[in-house]
Amino acid sequence: MTRRMGAAALSLAGILVSAYLFLYKRGAIGTLACGDGGCETVQLSTYSAFLGVDVALIGLLGYAALLGVSLLGLQPAWQGRRTVGTLLTVLSGAGAGFAAYLTYLELFVIHAICRWCVASAVIITLIFVLALLDRRRSTQP
Amino acid sequence: MAADAGLTRFYRLLSAAAVVGGLVLLWLVWRPATVSIPANVVVTAADTAGFRGYPLGAESAPVEIVEYADYQCPACQDFELVQFPDVKKQLIETGRVRWVYRDYPLDNPHPFARLAAHSAACADDQGRFWPQHALIYSGQGEWSVERDASGTFHDYAERNGLDLAKYDECMQSARHAGRIQASYEIGSRLGVNSTPTFLIGGRLYAGRQSSDALKQLVDSLAPVAAPAP
Numbered sequence: 250m251t252r253r254m255g256a257a258a259l260s261l262a263g264i265l266v267s268a269y270l271f272l273y274k275r276g277a278i279g280t281l282a283c284g285d286g287g288c289e290t291v292q293l294s295t296y297s298a299f300l301g302v303d304v305a306l307i308g309l310l311g312y313a314a315l316l317g318v319s320l321l322g323l324q325p326a327w328q329g330r331r332t333v334g335t336l337l338t339v340l341s342g343a344g345a346g347f348a349a350y351l352t353y354l355e356l357f358v359i360h361a362i363c364r365w366c367v368a369s370a371v372i373i374t375l376i377f378v379l380a381l382l383d384r385r386r387s388t389q390p
Numbered sequence: 391m392a393a394d395a396g397l398t399r400f401y402r403l404l405s406a407a408a409v410v411g412g413l414v415l416l417w418l419v420w421r422p423a424t425v426s427i428p429a430n431v432v433v434t435a436a437d438t439a440g441f442r443g444y445p446l447g448a449e450s451a452p453v454e455i456v457e458y459a460d461y462q463c464p465a466c467q468d469f470e471l472v473q474f475p476d477v478k479k480q481l482i483e484t485g486r487v488r489w490v491y492r493d494y495p496l497d498n499p500h501p502f503a504r505l506a507a508h509s510a511a512c513a514d515d516q517g518r519f520w521p522q523h524a525l526i527y528s529g530q531g532e533w534s535v536e537r538d539a540s541g542t543f544h545d546y547a548e549r550n551g552l553d554l555a556k557y558d559e560c561m562q563s564a565r566h567a568g569r570i571q572a573s574y575e576i577g578s579r580l581g582v583n584s585t586p587t588f589l590i591g592g593r594l595y596a597g598r599q600s601s602d603a604l605k606q607l608v609d610s611l612a613p614v615a616a617p618a619p
Contacts, residue, residue: 250397254400258404261407261411265411265414265415277418277536278538290548323400
């Protein structure tokens with residue numbers, strides 16, 4: 250249960266980070282609090298959209314799905330069931346893979362680091378680790 | 391039972407974090423614009439001393455064209471993107487015209503015109519007025535619809551290679567507000583009341599002019615000398 254709580258809390262953090270970047274992309278919040286211009290360079294690059302959809306929006310929807318699954322897994326009927334862990338593992342695994350691809354783009358293609366994107370990459374990786382542990386410890390199918 | 395209590399406490403904490411995070415995002419969206427350039431400034435002698443607009447072209451050019459324009463005005467953008475490249479090539483770079491750009495921000499329909507003018511003025515401090523000017527005009531469709539355009543102008547400053555610390559300090563201080571207002575007042579005194587308006591040979595020409603019309607006008611004011619037989 251603690252692992253699913255952790256996944257839920259991290260998913261909420263991911264939602265807030267993604268929402269912040271998405272609002273910036275939509276021109277709703279002016280400049281990004283970033284420390285240097287790296288965030289803006291990344292967010293204004295052509296790689297900030299994937300198949301025509303803002304990467305920040307993809308993150309927002311992904312984290313919302315993870316939060317939903319984590320909270321579902323805390324309900325008495327679903328506690329201890331491996332299905333929740335499997336779903337969390339698949340979702341967060343895909344998210345971590347996507348985050349790894351984006352980090353590669355930042356380092357080797359765009360040559361700029363967006364700290365908020367790094368924060369998101371760390372969050373999704375932690376959720377993935379928790380999901381793996383949850384799946385391993387779950388006793389019911 | 392203890393597990394239930396723990397879960398309840400967790401839900402409360404998660405809800406509180408969601409509310410706090412949501413409120414922070416709302417504050418970021420609804421906070422006042424980070425920079426605003428006042429219009430009701432008293433123009434001082436220092437605002438106009440040595441400043442007659444942003445020039446382009448040879449000082450010795452026989453004709454001077456002063457353009458009064460507003461960065462948020464679509465007709466000004468159209469002139470800048472469609473006609474001005476030809477004007478620059480045919481009249482300015484050939485030494486026939488000295489171009490002077492002056493701000494004439496129409497605040498009521500164009501809330502970011504003065505901010506844009508100030509962004510260009512801050513770029514001018516670093517000798518990069520014209521690239522900033524071009525970026526602002528070409529991005530008009532982007533920043534015009536924003537709640538706070540200062541972030542986009544900041545991005546342009548970065549793209550323009552400006553020293554961002556100096557640029558930010560310039561924008562925050564709004565130190566060129568008087569210069570912009572002075573340009574507006576001088577234009578109004580001359581009879582400018584719409585943008586773009588061009589002052590050529592002591593006469594005002596309102597509205598977007600074609601490069602051909604400007605060329606004809608310049609030809610009439612300063613005919614090109616016929617080659618010696």
